[in-house]
Amino acid sequence: MAAKMQEPDWSDLRIVLALARFGTLAEAARRLRVDPTTVARRVVRAEAALGVRLFDRVEGNWRPTAAGASAAVAAERMEGEAGALAEAVAGADTRVAGTVRLTAVPLLVDRLLVPALPALLARHPDLTVELVAEPRALSLTRREADLALRLARPTGEQAPLARRIGRLAYAAYGPTGADAAALPWIGYDDSMADLPPARRMMELAARDGRPMAGLRVNDGGGLLQAIRAGIGRGLLPRAVGDGAAGLARLDDPDAVLERELWLMIHPELRGLARVRAVVAWLDAVFGDG
Known part of the structure; x- marks a missing residue:
């Protein structure tokens, strides 16, 4: 029986997106200015919230599963919308x-x-x-x-x-x-x-x-x-x-x-x-x- 899905935290989805983009804990952590253990912990939390596995480990790289790829696409869309809102509020035009x-x-x-x-x-x-x-x-x-x-x-x-x-x-x-x-x-x-x-x-x-x-x-x-x-x-x-x-x-x-x-x-x-x-x-x- 599949685990019940919860609403994931946006900050955790940002971590998922970074890991999907850059493929390793070290590089995702460097881009986000956090440590690799934080990246790993937040991915586990996102997987628990969604009730699915988001990444496979292949020769030291983290490759998104089908669910992980879908989560990354959704997170990228949210990132764009959040960025657009921030730009508008700040008068970034x-x-x-x-x-x-x-x-x-x-x-x-x-x-x-x-x-x-x-x-x-x-x-x-x-x-x-x-x-x-x-x-x-x-x-x-x-x-x-x-x-x-x-x-x-x-x-x-x-x-x-x-x-x-x-x-x-x-x-x-x-x-x-x-x-x-x-x-x-x-x-x-x-x-x-x-x-x-x-x-x-x-x-x-x-x-x-x-x-x-x-x-x-x-x-x-x-x-x-x-x-x-x-x-x-x-x-x-x-x-x-x-x-x-x-x-x-x-x-x-x-x-x-x-x-x-x-x-x-x-x-x-x-x-x-x-x-x-x-x-x-x-x-x-x-x-x-």
Whole structure:
């Protein structure tokens, strides 16, 4: 006989939602600023109130059961409604305050977003921006981020969330003061081999009739450092390479490349003043021409 269901506590459902989103006690606890034992205890309390098991433990991860997934969906809806009420009561349609979580590849975060951030924070002192430098495509639908910058047009369920925000022109770079033409091209590892810059550098190496450098990298930041160290040549966004110490742009017309930059916005957050402020800042930083 099934246990009698009681009305669950909203604060317990917040814990359930966080655990469903992030998968481990440690990460859910970190995001909620509580300790892992509190997360585990509150999940047990929610399960007792609802009379069902909400999670299965699989190799150290907490995976929602069917009931847990339903509870997380309901909790997310309640979270959105509570947030909307708080925003309305606080007059948040005109006040930029709170946290916006923005993800992009490390090269864009380190070289373009962080240097541009002081102006945004000075303009909105009650705003907090969480910059997540992550090559992996975080999911907006699972609320891993509020905003995401992508160097390719999103597909699938993410496609309706996206709009083109700009273009990044690429060029070839070598180390300052070196005979760059004598240096090999630096390649990306297999996980990045399908990216346009990776394919183009392989084509350039074939054009020159020379092998690639004895180094493979998995992100643009590593490529920049490898070029600076004199290991070889590489393709970087001009917005990054032109301002980087120790690099010199090369006059190689075959190395010219352009990539679209896409911005994804969680649909439930589009109207929030803090999100609009960050989006306007990104438009100014990247300016789609």
